[in-house]
Amino acid sequence: xxxxxxxxxxxxxxxxxxxxxxxxxxxxxxxxxxxxxxxxxxxxxxxxxxxxxxxxxxxxxxxxxxxxxxxxxxxxxxxxxxxxxxxxxxxxxxxxxxxxxxxxxxxxxxxxxxxxxxxxxxxxxxxxxxxxxxxxxxxxxxxxxxxxxxxxxxxxxxxxxxxxxxxxxxxxxxxxxxxxxxxxxxxxxxxxxxxxxx
Amino acid sequence: xxxxxxxxxxxxxxxxxxxxxxxxxxxxxxxxxxxxxxxxxxxxxxxxxxxxxxxxxxxxxxxxxxxxxxxxxxxxxxxxxxxxxxxxxxxxxxxxxxxxxxxxxxxxxxxxxxxxxxxxxxxxxxxxxxxx
Numbered sequence: 001x002x003x004x005x006x007x008x009x010x011x012x013x014x015x016x017x018x019x020x021x022x023x024x025x026x027x028x029x030x031x032x033x034x035x036x037x038x039x040x041x042x043x044x045x046x047x048x049x050x051x052x053x054x055x056x057x058x059x060x061x062x063x064x065x066x067x068x069x070x071x072x073x074x075x076x077x078x079x080x081x082x083x084x085x086x087x088x089x090x091x092x093x094x095x096x097x098x099x100x101x102x103x104x105x106x107x108x109x110x111x112x113x114x115x116x117x118x119x120x121x122x123x124x125x126x127x128x129x130x131x132x133x134x135x136x137x138x139x140x141x142x143x144x145x146x147x148x149x150x151x152x153x154x155x156x157x158x159x160x161x162x163x164x165x166x167x168x169x170x171x172x173x174x175x176x177x178x179x180x181x182x183x184x185x186x187x188x189x190x191x192x193x194x195x196x197x198x
Numbered sequence: 199x200x201x202x203x204x205x206x207x208x209x210x211x212x213x214x215x216x217x218x219x220x221x222x223x224x225x226x227x228x229x230x231x232x233x234x235x236x237x238x239x240x241x242x243x244x245x246x247x248x249x250x251x252x253x254x255x256x257x258x259x260x261x262x263x264x265x266x267x268x269x270x271x272x273x274x275x276x277x278x279x280x281x282x283x284x285x286x287x288x289x290x291x292x293x294x295x296x297x298x299x300x301x302x303x304x305x306x307x308x309x310x311x312x313x314x315x316x317x318x319x320x321x322x323x324x325x326x327x328x329x330x
Contacts (some may be wrong), residue, residue, distance in 0.1 A: 052298070056307050062254045063245060125251040147245025151308060154242065158307035196297065 053164055054111045056155050057102050060171065061149055064099040065116035066126070068092060070144055073119060073128055074137045083186075085133055088141070091178050098171055105164075135186065142182035146197075149175035153198035172197065200302030229287075230314070238315055242308070249326050255306060260328025261285050262320070277303035290320050 071092040075085055103113040123129060127146075131137050152172030159165045176197055183190070190196070239247075246254035266281045266289075267274040270316035283289070289316050294316045297306040310316045 052307075055303070055305065059246070059254060059305055059307065066253065089239050125248070125253050127251070143240060143244055147243070149245075150242045151245035154308040154310075155310065159269075 019022075027050055053107050053159055053161055054106060056158055056168075057106050057109075057164070058111065058114045060152065060168070061099060061102040061106065061156075062114050063151060064095050064102060065114070066122060067144060067148060068099060069094065069116065069119060069122040070126055070128070070141065073123060074131060074141065077128075077131065077137070079131065079134050079137050080168045081134060084138065087181070091141075091145075094174050094178070098174070101167070137186075138182055139186045142186050142188060145175050145179035145182060149179055149197045150171075156198075229321070230317030230321030232325040233323040235318035235320070235325075238319050239322050242310060242315070243319065244308075246308075255324070258323055259326050262287060262290065262324040262327070264328070275301075275304045277301040278305075287320050287324060290323065291316050294319065 002088075017067055071088050074080070075088045075092065080088060106113045117125075126140075128140075149172050152168045152175060156165050156168045159168060222234050229245070243258075247258050247261040249257060251257050252269060252272040256272035256274070261269075263284055263286070265284050267279045267310075281301055285293075293300050294310040296309055310319065
């Protein structure tokens with residue numbers, strides 16, 4: 001797994017050529033920060049308002065576990081070219097960072113972080129065995145990222161804690177960036193109406 | 199006379215039963231646009247749900263008309279297991295407006311505030327009945 005990210009060299013890679021999107025590099029520039037620079041959010045011990053927030057965090061953690069498994073399993077499938085694999089590993093690193101932040105917050109609040117399922121369960125649930133080409137994998141990942149971005153943005157209103165709402169905004173925008181890059185690489189369209197997520 | 203009344207009663211009951219059977223035989227249809235609902239479902243629900251598999255949330259194929267909290271193999275929260283009855287289109291509409299209002303403590307927190315979007319998503323769900 002890569003620990004650093006070079007937006008210039010990544011911008012030249014096949015993922016973006018196949019999508020025909022020269023402008024993809026614009027979106028990548030903001031990702032030059034260290035991958036594991038986790039935001040400093042804190043949660044105090046359980047209060048009644050926090051109970052609901054812990055529930056939201058557990059759902060988010062389950063989502064990140066699934067995303068990590070999807071990238072890891074699809075990344076190891078041999079279907080991805082080096083350039084695409086490099087990008088997938090960057091995104092995998094983001095999801096691992098999200099997972100760590102969420103698990104830490106849940107623990108700090110007195111909860112027990114939800115555990116990941118087995119690879120076999122993820123393969124079945126996500127129908128990963130049906131992916132036969134690099135294009136299939138990119139489209140599949142784009143769908144997961146779109147759903148994740150919507151899940152985060154759509155749950156902000158349910159959070160009682162403003163710091164957690166900020167964290168969910170950060171998580172949602174990370175997923176939105178992933179989706180934008182993958183969607184363009186897959187040749188997907190973009191909605192004309194504003195407010196793409198939430 | 200009594201025999202005559204009974205005959206009428208039997209006819210009426212038969213008509214009601216026939217109507218019920220007819221209603222049950224017709225696939226559930228919702229008022230929204232199922233095609234638009236498919237894209238909305240993928241975008242808004244696809245992070246946690248799919249038609250065929252339990253993921254973060256339960257599998258959705260056949261959810262319209264299904265007993266609440268009955269997707270095989272899914273670990274439901276105690277909050278949702280307390281609900282009784284089946285998922286009608288009206289109850290799904292209520293659910294999507296606020297799952298935590300309908301079942302506080304359930305695992306779902308995402309709302310779909312837009313009525314048209316809810317109708318379209320529900321139409322898509324109704325268009326995907328359980329496989330026989």
